[in-house]
Amino acid sequence: MQYKLFQADRISFFSLSSGSCGNCYYLGNAHYGILIDAGLGPRVIRKRLAEHGIELSSIMAILITHDHYDHIKSAGYLGEKMHIPVYATREVHRGISNCPMIHNNLNGSTKYIEKGVPFQIEDFRITAFDVPHDSNDNAGYFFEFDGQRMTLATDVGSITDEVAYYIGKANHLVIESNYDEEMLLNGRYPYYLKRRITSGTGHLSNRQTAEFLANNFTSDLRNIWLCHLSGDNNNPELAYNTTKDHLSRKGIEVGHHVALHVLQRNILSKKTEF
Numbered sequence: 001m002q003y004k005l006f007q008a009d010r011i012s013f014f015s016l017s018s019g020s021c022g023n024c025y026y027l028g029n030a031h032y033g034i035l036i037d038a039g040l041g042p043r044v045i046r047k048r049l050a051e052h053g054i055e056l057s058s059i060m061a062i063l064i065t066h067d068h069y070d071h072i073k074s075a076g077y078l079g080e081k082m083h084i085p086v087y088a089t090r091e092v093h094r095g096i097s098n099c100p101m102i103h104n105n106l107n108g109s110t111k112y113i114e115k116g117v118p119f120q121i122e123d124f125r126i127t128a129f130d131v132p133h134d135s136n137d138n139a140g141y142f143f144e145f146d147g148q149r150m151t152l153a154t155d156v157g158s159i160t161d162e163v164a165y166y167i168g169k170a171n172h173l174v175i176e177s178n179y180d181e182e183m184l185l186n187g188r189y190p191y192y193l194k195r196r197i198t199s200g201t202g203h204l205s206n207r208q209t210a211e212f213l214a215n216n217f218t219s220d221l222r223n224i225w226l227c228h229l230s231g232d233n234n235n236p237e238l239a240y241n242t243t244k245d246h247l248s249r250k251g252i253e254v255g256h257h258v259a260l261h262v263l264q265r266n267i268l269s270k271k272t273e274f
Helices: 042-051 075-080 090-098 161-168 181-186 191-197 206-215 236-249
Strands: 012-017 024-028 033-036 059-063 086-088 110-112 119-121 124-130 139-145 148-153 172-176 223-227 259-262
Touching: 012 042, 012 223, 024 042, 042 075, 059 075, 075 086, 086 090, 090 110, 124 161, 139 161, 148 161, 172 206, 181 191, 206 236, 223 236, 236 259
Parallel strands: 033 059, 059 086, 086 110, 148 172, 172 223, 223 259
Antiparallel strands: 012 024, 024 033, 119 124, 124 139, 139 148
């Protein structure tokens, strides 16, 4: 069934969970929606969607960013048992197939995409783009719908020119703010793991994200969501204040020029409509 966006339709975004405990985000309207990543169990996904009045049967597609288990846990089940198309690059689909913890092989639900080549899901025009991370072919997603633009970039080792380009186009931005540098440096993680996180193919720190946003802010940006916070080396207040303070130093006031949100670990976020 084809649905068309009308001016009265509102687009909704929320996080079902964000972080190494599981990642899953929703983008949709009153008729249908898309999930970005499926790193929670299917019962949890169904329950958290229902808390915002959304039926799992209204999900038209799942977009996968990369093949780490906290992003793909339910991809096989939702694809094969619920017959929801699963969109990802060939390398990411290969990684899903090779994951020993995925017990439902994707067959008829597999949809292959290429980075930089737009594709359409109902009224959403979507472009995947390259994001540096130590996974198979990690992707961010850029959405265009009803004159609005949204970018989602998680598990970002560094902000490349390509990542910066898609961030700069966004009215609504979901961006990683994974760790506080002092907490990581002085924390209990072994040296090899600290090095992996800070390597340029690991994760973005609060400072890196905040500095980039402050130095590259445009008046088109209306919403920022900070995602994929570490449970050991970050906390929501610290991530929020780091970005808020950096923006404020550039004369950009949170609540006036832009709305700033933090997506917490394993917690259903509020639904934002735009």
